[in-house]
Structure formats: structure tokens, C-alpha cells
Amino acid sequence: MATESGQAKATANEQPVSPWAAALNQLREWDPEWAEHCVKMTTNPWTDGILPIKFIELVSIALNAARTGLNPEGTRRHIRAALAAGASRQEILFVLKCASVMSIHSFSFNAPLLLQEASVGSLEDFGALRKKRFEKIGKATPAVENMKAIGHWSEEWDSILFLDPAWTDQYMAMGTSLYAENVLPLKELELLLIALDAAHVHIYGPGTRRHFKNAFKAGATVDEIMEVLKLGVIEGVRACNLGISIMAEELERDAAA
Numbered sequence: 001m002a003t004e005s006g007q008a009k010a011t012a013n014e015q016p017v018s019p020w021a022a023a024l025n026q027l028r029e030w031d032p033e034w035a036e037h038c039v040k041m042t043t044n045p046w047t048d049g050i051l052p053i054k055f056i057e058l059v060s061i062a063l064n065a066a067r068t069g070l071n072p073e074g075t076r077r078h079i080r081a082a083l084a085a086g087a088s089r090q091e092i093l094f095v096l097k098c099a100s101v102m103s104i105h106s107f108s109f110n111a112p113l114l115l116q117e118a119s120v121g122s123l124e125d126f127g128a129l130r131k132k133r134f135e136k137i138g139k140a141t142p143a144v145e146n147m148k149a150i151g152h153w154s155e156e157w158d159s160i161l162f163l164d165p166a167w168t169d170q171y172m173a174m175g176t177s178l179y180a181e182n183v184l185p186l187k188e189l190e191l192l193l194i195a196l197d198a199a200h201v202h203i204y205g206p207g208t209r210r211h212f213k214n215a216f217k218a219g220a221t222v223d224e225i226m227e228v229l230k231l232g233v234i235e236g237v238r239a240c241n242l243g244i245s246i247m248a249e250e251l252e253r254d255a256a257a
Contacts, residue, residue, distance in 0.1 A: 003107050030244075042234050051227045055188055057082035058095045059195045059228055063235050066099035066196060071238065076097045094183040095192060101175055102196045104157075105204045111159035141170035150179055152214075156206055190215035191228045199232035 027035040045056055057078050064074035082092055144161060147153045147222050151177070161168045184192065197207035215225060 015222075020255050023141040023241050026244050026248050038237060042237055045227050045230050045234070048227075050223050051191075052085075054085035054087050055191075056216060056227075056231065056254055058087060058091060058184075059087055059192055059231050060194060062099040062196055063199055065096055066199075068199060069235065075239070079159060092184055094181060095177070097174075097194060098178060098189075098192055098212065101171070101178070102204075104160075104171060104175075104194070108154070108156040108206075109162050111163055112156075113162070115159050116244060141169040141172075143169045143176055146176045146231060147172045150176065152176075152179065152210075154210065168214075185218075187215060187218040187220050191219055191220060191224060194225060195228040198229055199235060213218060 022033065024039070025036070041154070045051065046053065060078040061075060061082060063069055064071040064078055069075075079092055144153070144165075157168065178187075193211045194215060197204040197211060198211060210223065
């Protein structure tokens, strides 16, 4: 119900048209007061004029398509709205790639735990295996070094690098290439990454803080960062978008039975 609110080519003088009319109409019948509160909250980023509509739609594509969302209907709606707002195929592809690499955070959290819980013997055995892996790749991790050189390496990745340097370098090659593409202005890239890291279904604090710092360096304001944080919260209202239609169908089935 939430991010779909920006589907129309909204302008400062135009309310966004909501494509979740069926769920909203049902909600208005069941709880009209809460429904109106919901509409005002979820349409806010599209109407307050702080961020461009095209960028809002690009962020919404990423939030819907990311592994923490995987919402095909929302992804389609926001791709359609982004195209209507002037987004290019390259820009949409870029945000999909950004959404794809955020899954590294599951490894960032678990790799240190693995090292902590492994027995000394296991670590010694693994050390020998790791040495062989390094020899196999020539002890070179150019993408890791590049990520460090451009200032985007996180110490949380040290454990991953220790456990599997070759795979870590392959992953970092995906990440560093995004910074090299220059599809979005640096400020918008950092705002996009904030939205992905801070979303309610992800809540990755270290990455959010890092991108806060980078966004401020790139010229972002507190208001702009607040807008992308709002988009992450708004995604949570999808519970009503999904559940109300299903509940209405089940109530009808139950009454018929």
C-alpha cells in the first residue's frame, strides 16, 4: 500500500494516484480514520518536494527488488513509474545491481561468529587451506585493494577476506564497479545505499552509518537522508496491501461456507 503511492507522474501540485485502490477502498470501509492517516504518511515523500520523483521511484525499485523485499508487483509498478518520470534503462539496471550486492551483510554478520566458535585445531587446519587458496590465486586480491583505495572498505569484511580471499575479491569486483559507473551522482548513490541498509527489513547499522558519512561528504542534507529513511518505513505498510485483499477473500469464502 505504501510506496505504490508514487506511481503517477506526481508533481508539487498533483496528488499521486494510488494503484492499490482495491486494498485502500476496503481499508477505508473497515477503518476509514486509520486509512486516511496511512494515505498521508505513505504519500509524503512524493508530495513534500525534497527529492525528485524519479529518484524516489529508483529508490523504491531497489527496496522492492532487494532480497529483503522480493516484491514483483511493487518492483513492476515502480519501474513503470520511474520510466514515466524519465528514468533510463541504465539507471534502473544500476539500482537493481545495487540492490543485488546488499546481501553481503549476512556474511559480514556471520563470518566473525564462525571464527569465534571454531576450535583452535579447526583454525589451524583452515589456515593451511587458506594458504593453498592464496597460492592458487597468486595472493592477489586487486578488487579488495581497490575497494580500500577508494575508501569504501569495511573492517567487518576482514573476517570474510580471511575465510575466502578469492570469493571476497570476486564480490568486491562487483561492488567497486558500481562506484566506477557514475550512473547516479555520488550523493544519490549514497542516499540509495542508505535506504537499502536502513530499511526496516534489513537494519544494517554499520553500513547505514558509513553511508551517512559518505552522503554528508557528497553534499546531502539531513532532510534528504530523512526522505530515503521514510521510504524504508513506508515499505512496511505493504502488510496491509497484501493482507487486506487476502482477508477480504477469506471472509467472503467463510461467509459462503
